Amino acid sequence: MYRTTFEKVPTFKSALRRVGRGKREVHEVKALTDVSFEVDHGTSIGIIGSNGAGKSSLMRAIAGILPPSEGRIEVHGRVSTLLALGVGFNRKLSGRENVILGGLAAGMTHAELNERYDEIAEFAELGEFIDMPMRTYSSGMYSRLAFSVAVHLNPDILLIDEALSTGDAKFKQKAARKMREVADNAGTMFLVSHSMRSIKRLCSQCLWLHKGQVMMQGEPEEVIAAYSKFLEVGEDAFTLDDM
Numbered sequence: 239m240y241r242t243t244f245e246k247v248p249t250f251k252s253a254l255r256r257v258g259r260g261k262r263e264v265h266e267v268k269a270l271t272d273v274s275f276e277v278d279h280g281t282s283i284g285i286i287g288s289n290g291a292g293k294s295s296l297m298r299a300i301a302g303i304l305p306p307s308e309g310r311i312e313v314h315g316r317v318s319t320l321l322a323l324g325v326g327f328n329r330k331l332s333g334r335e336n337v338i339l340g341g342l343a344a345g346m347t348h349a350e351l352n353e354r355y356d357e358i359a360e361f362a363e364l365g366e367f368i369d370m371p372m373r374t375y376s377s378g379m380y381s382r383l384a385f386s387v388a389v390h391l392n393p394d395i396l397l398i399d400e401a402l403s404t405g406d407a408k409f410k411q412k413a414a415r416k417m418r419e420v421a422d423n424a425g426t427m428f429l430v431s432h433s434m435r436s437i438k439r440l441c442s443q444c445l446w447l448h449k450g451q452v453m454m455q456g457e458p459e460e461v462i463a464a465y466s467k468f469l470e471v472g473e474d475a476f477t478l479d480d481m
């Protein structure tokens with residue numbers, strides 16, 4: 239559950255008058271409710287659903303960035319660093335500095351990092367930008383580095399939120415090949431995507447979320463068919479029994 243406090247002001251004029259004195263309202267959003275599922279080691283699971291369904295919140299909870307306000311999450315293994323979700327970068331520091339700090343935070347030794355650094359930088363293809371402050375990066379450059387760090391730190395569980403990846407067509411292909419490699423090597427992967435093609439190609443399981451609840455979990459083909467039908471006929475006309 240997210241709790242947001244905000245100032246309730248009816249008009250712009252009264253907003254000006256009441257600067258600093260406004261009444262504070264608390265707004266609660268239940269991003270996920272009664273979500274319960276298990277994922278076996280070695281499974282690539284796709285997470286699908288409309289905007290605001292709770293996909294990113296679920297990933298943040300699994301990564302430990304947002305602890306659940308109710309219930310629990312058991313994670314056996316090392317989850318790809320927070321950088322995978324693009325939230326761990328310090329924009330004042332250069333790409334190189336962020337990679338090194340991120341690696342150290344993920345428990346890597348200096349020697350391991352030295353070895354990995356070149357691979358990470360090479361994969362991200364940022365050229366001399368790797369030594370520039372990250373605030374000067376385009377969003378595509380930013381997500382290229384985040385993806386590269388995530389896949390090269392050898393996590394047991396890889397979390398990828400495609401919504402955050404704005405890499406160009408060439409990088410997207412390269413990233414897809416890398417994800418395929420992870421999936422083939424029996425790695426565990428959570429892939430949030432609006433591309434049903436990516437989910438079908440890369441995942442052996444699929445979870446469909448809607449308004450914070452699990453609508454369906456199973457084979458990607460089956461879940462995607464149900465989700466597509468849901469999008470076609472609309473929420474009111476849809477029943478899972480028809481599938």
Ligand SMILES: Nc1ncnc2c1ncn2[C@@H]1O[C@H](COP(=O)(O)OP(=O)(O)OP(=O)(O)O)[C@@H](O)[C@H]1O
Pocket residue numbers: 240241242267268269287288289290291292293294295296401
């Ligand atoms: N930081 C936040 N503070 C308050 N509410 C939030 C916050 N982040 C997300 N929410 C709310 O939680 C719900 C789920 O959002 P979430 O980002 O998890 O959805 P999503 O499925 O990833 O959507 P999208 O496909 O648009 O990326 C939404 O109602 C959203 O408004």
